[in-house]
Amino acid sequence: MNRIPGYEFFGKQAKEIDRSCENRQSPMMRLDDTHPDEIAVRLASIASKAAHLLRGMENALIEQRVKDDGSPSTAADLAAEELIIRHLNEAWPGVPIVAEETASTAHPGEFFFLVDPLDGTRDFIHGTGEYSVNIALIRGDRPLAAAVAAPALSKVWIAGANARTSPMPEAGSDAFEWQDIKVRSAPEGGLIALVSRRHGDIATEACLSVLSIGTRRMTSSAVKFCLIASGEADIYVRCGATMEWDTAAGDHILCCAGGSVVGPGSVPLTYGHEVRGYRNGPFAAMGDTSLAPRLDLPAAAA
Numbered sequence: 001m002n003r004i005p006g007y008e009f010f011g012k013q014a015k016e017i018d019r020s021c022e023n024r025q026s027p028m029m030r031l032d033d034t035h036p037d038e039i040a041v042r043l044a045s046i047a048s049k050a051a052h053l054l055r056g057m058e059n060a061l062i063e064q065r066v067k068d069d070g071s072p073s074t075a076a077d078l079a080a081e082e083l084i085i086r087h088l089n090e091a092w093p094g095v096p097i098v099a100e101e102t103a104s105t106a107h108p109g110e111f112f113f114l115v116d117p118l119d120g121t122r123d124f125i126h127g128t129g130e131y132s133v134n135i136a137l138i139r140g141d142r143p144l145a146a147a148v149a150a151p152a153l154s155k156v157w158i159a160g161a162n163a164r165t166s167p168m169p170e171a172g173s174d175a176f177e178w179q180d181i182k183v184r185s186a187p188e189g190g191l192i193a194l195v196s197r198r199h200g201d202i203a204t205e206a207c208l209s210v211l212s213i214g215t216r217r218m219t220s221s222a223v224k225f226c227l228i229a230s231g232e233a234d235i236y237v238r239c240g241a242t243m244e245w246d247t248a249a250g251d252h253i254l255c256c257a258g259g260s261v262v263g264p265g266s267v268p269l270t271y272g273h274e275v276r277g278y279r280n281g282p283f284a285a286m287g288d289t290s291l292a293p294r295l296d297l298p299a300a301a302a
């Protein structure tokens, strides 16, 4: 079981917020005889609890530490991760959980979870509201079910076999109102490209330059995948460093909405690469899959 060092110290306030949005104890679920859409709804419920916890910590004065890759982490990342791990363990005891803050303490199995409790930590700190909670269930090396919650946008996206979205229910409620989502065809008049607000690089620009981009929109976190899945944007190229927990949930939601996420050679991304520290290579996420052959992604992340 994953344990977070220092959580007892950092998480007191978070525990109180979590307790205020706890439901009755939820039942265990078997992975091999539960429909992926049902798994996805349960993941949405867990992501939504974490989302409410993070909202409650938005304006708190929280200490930051800098991780080995230079990115920040806060008590909010730790508290949300602890909550998610606790609820995943309750629903699916014994299934490994590879989560951003404690990734070295778990090892992928046939089924495992990839969790980013707070994707876009810098945006959380700077108050832009563009951050997300990402949870994906992987079977083998591809996602089977996923949820992305955007607390400040008050939205949740999920996919099992089908991709859907709902407004975020109130704290303590699971009253989701699911609607199907679908990608759009690439418009002739110019694509809407989503780019990271904080991480750009020359290789990404070179890839985008072969497409006819009409609008570039800066967006943080896995929300980029979900906007494309909802038909609100067309493409997101990322040649710089990302981790598997940044992409797995969004990848699945976008694929189930009719889009695709591919690496070099138009090959889908795979997950569970412990030996490479769960680092992704370059990738392109798109709504209209006919864009893929036009892209020339470099072999390795910048």
Ligand SMILES: Nc1ncnc2c1ncn2[C@@H]1O[C@H](COP(=O)(O)O)[C@@H](OP(=O)(O)O)[C@H]1O
Pocket (backbone or CB within 6 Å): 069, 070, 071, 072, 100, 116, 118, 119, 120, 121, 122, 196, 197, 198, 199, 219, 220, 221, 222, 241, 242, 243, 246
């Ligand atoms: N040097 C690096 N190595 C690995 N991952 C990096 C990185 N720089 C940025 N990232 C990843 O990019 C994510 C932010 O992406 P975006 O700019 O699209 O919001 C970060 O998520 P976290 O905030 O969860 O750490 C982090 O995982």
Ligand SMILES: [Mg+2]
Pocket (backbone or CB within 6 Å): 100, 116, 117, 118, 119, 120, 121
């Ligand atoms: Mg993160």
